[in-house]
């Protein structure tokens with residue numbers, strides 16, 4: 001079943017059109033990779049799906065589990081199972097990571113009509129997940145992402161993803177800034193979440209990540225459109241020949 | 251009616267305030283004479299207005315207009331209501347001293363439980379002998395009016411070397427609507443003493459009342475003091491409070507003020523570092539909504555060398571509220587090696603919210619390190635979006651960021667229990683936001 005359907009999406013930022021009719025369908029259980037040159041609109045797409053303000057959708061639609069995603073507030077999208085691991089996670093001084101995680105998790109549960117986690121249950125869950133991602137406990141006492149290294153910030157995004165158990169995970173350059181070991185640990189975390197009901201959209205510049213998180217479909221984005229889709233071998237092809245061949249297609 | 255007659259008319263109305271209260275104002279005949287003199291000073295000056303530099307942003311004439319008649323002494327019903335309010339405000343373990351509508355309420359207070367090193371009398375008692383406590387070296391009209399009208403207050407002395415293990419909590423309860431109350435207290439802290447003084451202001455059902463309070467604090471050498479004031483008066487009340495603090499040598503003095511109530515409020519603190527080697531930490535939070543006007547004015551006077559002062563001030567301003575923070579650091583010619591810093595930040599939650607931040611340095615010594623900064627801005631949209639993308643609704647996302655913002659001032663409170671109490675008040679303020 002289609003989890004995410006992006007149809008002919010047109011998006012403007014500050015009077016400039018960035019996405020010019022982008023179409024993409026992601027089914028339950030699938031892993032999709034999106035590759036494409038800098039500035040082709042990958043993060044823009046992920047932001048529009050997550051509901052970031054400042055983007056004007058001038059055409060097309062986005063359906064999530066058949067519902068109109070663009071009609072929903074960002075927090076509603078999150079509660080329904082949309083998760084974006086940001087390319088550049090922000091730092092939030094003064095908000096302890098632990099407080100943030102609990103508030104967010106319980107807000108999502110409340111929105112879904114589920115009971116809130118008790119403190120011991122929550123702590124147990126965080127401990128399990130952070131351990132598997134090699135995230136030390138004292139990092140969770142600090143402000144959200146405050147003083148975290150680039151790699152630690154990315155791992156914190158994966159931690160949240162594992163905790164919130166969303167049905168659509170969009171990972172925007174999760175691999176940038178991660179060392180080889182951290183990359184493997186984070187990829188293991190993502191793979192552990194892979195299930196027949198859950199889909200992943202992995203945005204990356206590097207084929208290497210796709211050795212760890214093996215995609216079912218690879219899309220090439222250029223100038224605000226998906227210009228080619230194929231199997232995982234498409235990523236290898238790109239690694240060898242670059243994007244030049246697609247620039248004209250766009 | 252010509253202008254002169256109108257003036258006389260108004261003057262007479264103001265005098266009525268004093269004459270109608272006079273029979274109820276405690277004190278010997280000399281004390282009454284002092285009061286009368288203070289009242290004349292007030293009458294001559296009138297309520298402060300914007301053409302008086304110190305009151306530029308808080309024009310009481312425009313904001314308040316008139317001083318309400320003195321509240322009647324609380325009756326049994328009022329005391330009953332006050333008792334419930336006291337319960338809600340009490341800090342676990344603290345020794346409570348309660349003033350209801352400006353009058354000490356012995357039955358609601360823990361006088362017997364006070365540590366033996368704490369001397370306690372009421373202002374009323376001291377005024378039977380002399381008027382000393384009504385005198386302050388100030389030419390401010392509100393302070394003169396407070397001296398004229400003060401009905402009661404607490405006179406505390408903490409013995410040299412006393413190590414008080416629990417806070418003393420002074421609770422001001424208002425039960426009388428559309429009336430004013432005037433209190434004046436003194437806290438004398440002995441050498442080497444350690445003490446925590448908390449002051450709480452709340453209403454017990456009263457509306458549209460006026461509070462005038464004055465607190466005179468002296469701190470002996472080597473003392474370690476925390477002074478926390480939590481003003482959560484009714485949203486239609488007026489609260490004008492003046493603090494006079496004189497700090498000895500090698501003292502640690504940690505002051506924190508939080509304003510979460512009153513339609514119009516002003517806390518003016520005059521803190522003098524009079525002994526070398528002392529450290530002052532003076533911090534505050536204004537949480538304002540609707541059309542509230544909250545003014546915190548602190549004058550820190552470095553009169554001697556080698557003292558440190560740190561001020562962290564945060565204002566969160568919603569709707570059409572107006573926050574004022576005036577912080578002046580004075581460094582006297584002798585006060586070399588002074589280290590004084592002040593940081594003021596205002597968070598504007600609405601386009602119509604207003605912040606006037608006025609840091610000022612008056613430096614007369616040449617070997618000092620002083621600085622200040624002031625910023626005002628809105629919540630960061632990127633942070634808000636991050637939180638929303640993780641499932642937090644707008645108001646909850648804002649609340650988390652606001653708590654973090656004021657946390658920078660609240661975390662200056664060392665005691666865990668007190669800090670939690672203060673955070674609780676801030677959380678209730680956040681819940682009140684529509």
Ligand SMILES: Nc1ncnc2c1ncn2[C@@H]1O[C@H](COP(=O)(O)OP(=O)(O)OP(=O)(O)O)[C@@H](O)[C@H]1O
Nearest residue numbers: 013014018036037038039040041042043044045054
């Ligand atoms: N807020 C904005 N204001 C103006 N232009 C923007 C804004 N956000 C994005 N753009 C422009 O939109 C285009 C697409 O940007 P986007 O970040 O989506 O690219 P990307 O594919 O994620 O690139 P990268 O691989 O470098 O992360 C770029 O040209 C960028 O400059």
Ligand SMILES: [Mg+2]
Nearest residue numbers: 042043044087
């Ligand atoms: Mg990007």
